[in-house]
Amino acid sequence: MPDLRRMALLWAQLPAESRTARMQAPTLEWQTGDYLLWQIEFQLRNLIWALTYDKKHPVPKPKPIQTPGQLAEAQRKRDHALAAKEQIDKLLGLEGMNG
Numbered sequence: 001m002p003d004l005r006r007m008a009l010l011w012a013q014l015p016a017e018s019r020t021a022r023m024q025a026p027t028l029e030w031q032t033g034d035y036l037l038w039q040i041e042f043q044l045r046n047l048i049w050a051l052t053y054d055k056k057h058p059v060p061k062p063k064p065i066q067t068p069g070q071l072a073e074a075q076r077k078r079d080h081a082l083a084a085k086e087q088i089d090k091l092l093g094l095e096g097m098n099g
Contacts, residue, residue, distance in 0.1 A: 029068035038065060 014021045016028045030038070045062040052059070066074070089095050 025069075026072035027067065027069035035067070038067065041065070 011021075011024075016022075016031070022028045042062070042064045049059065049062050
């Protein structure tokens with residue numbers, strides 16, 4: 001069994017750009033500059049939305065683009081939901097049915 005302390009030390013020393021780090025922590029897909037641009041872009045869309053608000057023709061408030069971390073979390077939740085659905089279908093005897 002590998003030494004966990006040594007593995008933790010090696011993990012802490014990995015560069016954020018490494019493939020291993022990005023696979024383990026999807027938030028590392030973007031660098032700091034990317035997150036800053038993401039925030040600026042979203043704030044500009046909010047500003048434009050606020051300045052062009054029209055009561056007669058309301059436009060929905062802008063939503064931020066999902067970050068790699070948010071996309072990975074959504075995928076994880078979908079996978080868990082599908083696994084739970086398959087398990088429930090199996091318990092109820094609905095395995096072959098779609099729905």
